[in-house]
Amino acid sequence: MDFSRQELIDILKDDSRNDWLFELADRVRLENVGDEVHLRGLIEFSNICKCQCNYCGLRSSNKTIDRYRIEPDDIIFYAKKAVDMGYKTVVLQSGEDDFYSREVMCEVIKGIKELDCALTLSIGERSFEDYKAFKECGADRYLIRIETTDRELYKKMHPNMDFENRVRCLKDLKNLGYEVGTGCLVGLPGQTIESLADDILFFKEIGADMVGIGPFIPHPQTPLKDCENGSFTLALKVMALTRILLKNVNIPATTAMETLNPNGRIIALQSGANVVMPNVTTKEFRAKYEIYPNKICINEEPSQCRNCIEGKIKSISRTISKGYGFRSNS
Numbered sequence: 001m002d003f004s005r006q007e008l009i010d011i012l013k014d015d016s017r018n019d020w021l022f023e024l025a026d027r028v029r030l031e032n033v034g035d036e037v038h039l040r041g042l043i044e045f046s047n048i049c050k051c052q053c054n055y056c057g058l059r060s061s062n063k064t065i066d067r068y069r070i071e072p073d074d075i076i077f078y079a080k081k082a083v084d085m086g087y088k089t090v091v092l093q094s095g096e097d098d099f100y101s102r103e104v105m106c107e108v109i110k111g112i113k114e115l116d117c118a119l120t121l122s123i124g125e126r127s128f129e130d131y132k133a134f135k136e137c138g139a140d141r142y143l144i145r146i147e148t149t150d151r152e153l154y155k156k157m158h159p160n161m162d163f164e165n166r167v168r169c170l171k172d173l174k175n176l177g178y179e180v181g182t183g184c185l186v187g188l189p190g191q192t193i194e195s196l197a198d199d200i201l202f203f204k205e206i207g208a209d210m211v212g213i214g215p216f217i218p219h220p221q222t223p224l225k226d227c228e229n230g231s232f233t234l235a236l237k238v239m240a241l242t243r244i245l246l247k248n249v250n251i252p253a254t255t256a257m258e259t260l261n262p263n264g265r266i267i268a269l270q271s272g273a274n275v276v277m278p279n280v281t282t283k284e285f286r287a288k289y290e291i292y293p294n295k296i297c298i299n300e301e302p303s304q305c306r307n308c309i310e311g312k313i314k315s316i317s318r319t320i321s322k323g324y325g326f327r328s329n330s
Helices: 005-013 015-033 072-084 102-113 128-136 151-157 163-175 193-205 232-246 255-260 264-269 302-315
Strands: 036-046 089-094 118-122 141-143 179-186 210-215
Touching: 005 193, 005 232, 015 232, 036 072, 036 302, 072 089, 072 102, 089 102, 089 141, 102 118, 102 128, 118 179, 128 163, 141 210, 151 163, 163 179, 179 193, 179 232, 193 232, 210 232, 210 255, 232 255, 232 264, 255 264, 264 302
Parallel strands: 036 089, 089 118, 118 141, 141 179, 179 210
Antiparallel strands: none
16 A cells, blocks of 8 residues: 555544554554564663754753763673573664764674674764775664654754755665664654655655654753653654555664653554664663653663563564564565
8 A cells, every 4th residue: 555645644634544544554564574573672872972953862062961981892791681681683872972983883893793683773974984884894774863854844953964964874874785774753843744744755765674753752951842742643643654655664663652652662563563672771871861851661671671571562462573673575
């Protein structure tokens, strides 16, 4: 099934068809990627960031945050712990922190790839040469969310950043053979339903392999602190439509959804999602990686997170994948 831009807009605006939409997305998910849920072990290794994104608590001008940086050898140690817990994919995520140069990241990547796991990087905008080096060292996937394809809104949300460079990054990654992940925030101030429809079409146009979608949640130390939360339901609808249009991509049930709804990740898994990314960073760092406030599970140890989400997945008769979680070829 395919939808035109106008059909996407109409569906996003009409809440009377939500049950039909979520059931259709769940069916498309089952037909294209099956009942397995892929678990990715997330390591948030630095909350230092040179960017000034107006929605993000890690923005460089936030002086209230307790900054940290995990040493390269310790990142590999965390990855080993994740693999020992049964994760077949490790995700390295950080602010845009120049300490982790090409050379440093290559050593980390090589160390992790010796552990027999897939590796996803989520470390922001880099040069083509950096991306090429990371791929040659063994990185499998790269996640860099576009956040919005509305150029004017992008400019307002990302001071000193360039929309065209963001797209360049995605194209470079695709050309280098990565599995490419992107995604958007739903509910940014000034965002329109039309632009959300364009976001979904953009994911399809660039051939995204992974798409992460979450509601905007205002952080008290950002210019958007007084804005309202994005809508859980609207974020779920964008996610469901992404599943229907892109069919066999990997779509995470994001933690931001569970921050707004206690059952958010399970609802997402029943509305098109097939990936969950439990945090494997220890408690001493979790609360400090505060992109948005009231993040779930910040006081849990990695093993607790794993057991909790595994129980939830089994409660809806889904199974944990034992594979590396690459995009399905169906």
